[in-house]
Amino acid sequence: MTDAAIATVVEDWLADLEPSVRATTLATKLLQLTLPGIPDVYQGTDLVDLSLVDPDNRRPIDYAERGARLQALDAGEHPRDLHDEKLLVTSRALRLRHRRTALESGDYQPLDTGSPHLLGFVRGSSVATVVTRWADGVHGWDDERLTLPDGTWHDVLTGAVHAGGPVLVRDLLATLPVTLLHKDTT
16 A cells, blocks of 8 residues: 555544544543542643643643633634534533532432433432443434433533423434533522
């Protein structure tokens, strides 16, 4: 094979992996921030970081870039790339964690997702996390449903609103392969 042919094979392979990499990257971050325990958030990992261990990951952090990206997301701009999506997940989950004691001390209740490609749980009674897993095996959600506890659930990542009860997974995950929901308990 020529260098160009090898490059084409590698580029095609990477393109095939992109949906799985995206789902896994966002799911890992959201799980880290919403599962029981104290999340260890390493500075600079709010964007995709492909560095290895020390000393690779000890380079200076571009705070200006992160600030500009976060400001754009906070102003309502849609994420432009996986860096923005990961920053969106990180910032929204940390903000929700700051406001909701359910993420600090709430119990963990698994959701029956009905699919080996979904993982979901509720913390306390007011925060729900749903993530895609094994995304390379997902070929659309068809009519798969997930049952949310009673109430009105707000997606802090997209702004979508879902009623408790059976929800189509394709609606829940229409924008991102993960969702972070909260409901008002007052």
